[in-house]
Amino acid sequence: MDPRIREHAEVVVDHSVDLSEGDDVVIDAHPVAEDLVVALHELAADRGANPLVVQDRLGERYQRAFLRNREEFETPGHVEALYDAMDAYIAIRGNANVTETSDVDPETNAAYQQAQQPLLAERLSKTWNLTQYPAAANAQLAQMSTEGYENFVWDAVNKDWDAVREHQSQMVDILDPADEVRIVSGDTTDVTMSVAGNPTLNDYGEKNLPGGEVFTAPVADSVEGEVLFDKPLYHQGREVTDVYLDFEGGEVVDHSAGKNEEVLTEVLETDDGANRLGELGIGMNRDIDRFTYNMLFDEKMGDTVHMAVGRAYEDTVGEDNEQNDSAVHVDMIVDMSEDSRIEVDGEVVQRDGTFEFEDGFEG
Structure with missing residues (x-):
């Protein structure tokens, strides 16, 4: 076994979920990630935890078969009971075929996601971690060799996360007390939103691994302006390019995409909360230096901002503000490396x- 797999497992167990004696942990993984699952079991044994492997959320062929042969869905009570009983949840991305579900109707996917929402809420209420195994199919999607992708993934995952936390805390200190944020990029993106009263979180590899962002939630009805997401979105096995959203009073009033616009439309029509923003995130991990069609990595890239339509994370919503609720949470990315700026309460940061706390900043 590659020693970096063991190191990856140690980061998950000790840093991300802090697995303890007696913890019941569910590990959701495709068989291609077996080596990482084995390493996690070794560590779970060392720490006296009780692992159970499922292939529920991250399945491929059998999930496609289910979705293509059913149109109406209900929340599976037996799965909900499992999640209710667990102490921790570890999800490992890794695919045999990244486009396996690309021929499932977007409307069917939307209905399925709605039925899955209580399961998602239960998982998020527990200690959880989402990470990536460098499978060959994911390397292919990233247009990299298998070895090159392995190096990319483990360089991004096996880091000094305390140092990351310290660096990113400088942006948290700017954003956390703020009232208004404005994002400008070229002549295609100019959007403002209130974040007043909503906490800013520092993602340094606890829930998402790799980490490398700071994020918060916009006040739901405050978003005004237009955004062109110039990095592709890979959703439901389909590439959606040049996503354009126009916001008024917090809602998407117009949208388009250069490719697979119907996928975007189905996302926005999933439920009432799907056409509002649930997250504003600022990528700060410059070790992630290339786009790989994997949002777990892409949203953390330095020189980027991402926004998610749909569900806002509970921890990013202040007690006096309303949490945007939805069955979906779909991130999309804006390149901020050229002709771009972030303003916080009118000041360019x-x-x-x-960033203003880095060498070379020109306000």
């Missing part, structure tokens, strides 16, 4: 990807 990032220009062309460089």
